[in-house]
Amino acid sequence: MTTTDTSSVITVTGVQRRYGSGKSAFTAVRGVDLTVRRGELFALLGTNGAGKTSLLEVVEGIAPASAGSVRVLGRDPYRERHLVRPRTGIMLQEAGFPADLTTAETARMWHGTLGAPMPVAHALELVGLRHRASVQVKSLSGGERRRLDLALAIMGRPEVLFLDEPTTGLDPQSRRDAWELVRQLLEAGTTVVLTTHYLEEAEELADRLAIMHGGRVVREGTVAEIVAGEPARIRYRTSSGELADPRTLHALPALLTAGRTRTGLVEIESHDLQATLTALLERANAAGEALANLEASHASLERAFLAVAGEDDDAAAPPVPELATA
């Protein structure tokens, strides 16, 4: 157990999660170590089926780990659920409240289960749902339901908030409103763990993030740290002259690859954008060549994600060790 660092609100050590048994057993989480610090937003990204929800459920205390250990606020969230749950807020992918209740009735019902909740009207106000208070849940739009889920998750003023794909189905304005609300919660000191398929959301909100693939964390750090490991890219179009032939570019400094896109652009990958671009432009100027549609960009989180998604599940992965006792 690693709870000596008081700034760590969540510590995940060697966690595995296995479904089924015998020959049909499947290990969805294959040995994950993570730390989430107090007051930060930690985003968990990953390809479909990477194991994000499987891991999150263990951290939320909804399911036990098959191996390894988890501490949330210094406690085991599964075995000591009664101590941890009142201090956390959980927004699942599917909430599953009775569809015949109205928005306000649902919120009041939930309100009754909490220790020191904020008033129902305030929670609905924060997510922009007050005007829908008397509408039955089944008549809410998909995005309005997500906002109701969010209202319920924050109603108990949690110290740690888990948001599993909170803005799926929200229109762009509602998504930005939800981000603003999350920012306010962070400013008030809430620790947030978020899963999302919207990389822009992670770029906007995350202090640190992890990318999962095949049951493991394969990248972890700030957005800048993760992106720094990926090459920068230069593209241009030129129909004649030596710069039109990618094979003549091999002498450019910091060059990784040079080739052509399907649409005929010359595409260069570099590990030092400034050095490569400077040398390229000097050559173009000396030769009097015009580089049309010139584009130079550092790697984005999307590029880092796509690189992960293209990695073979087992190529870099050591075998999962035999399960230790949870």
Ligand SMILES: Nc1ncnc2c1ncn2[C@@H]1O[C@H](COP(=O)(O)OP(=O)(O)OP(=O)(O)O)[C@@H](O)[C@H]1O
């Ligand atoms: N109850 C279960 N029994 C067997 N396998 C399961 C079960 N739940 C999930 N899995 C498998 O575990 C793997 C991880 O699933 P999980 O839902 O954790 O992934 P995810 O990263 O949240 O995916 P997504 O982004 O698609 O929501 C998947 O291959 C899934 O099929």
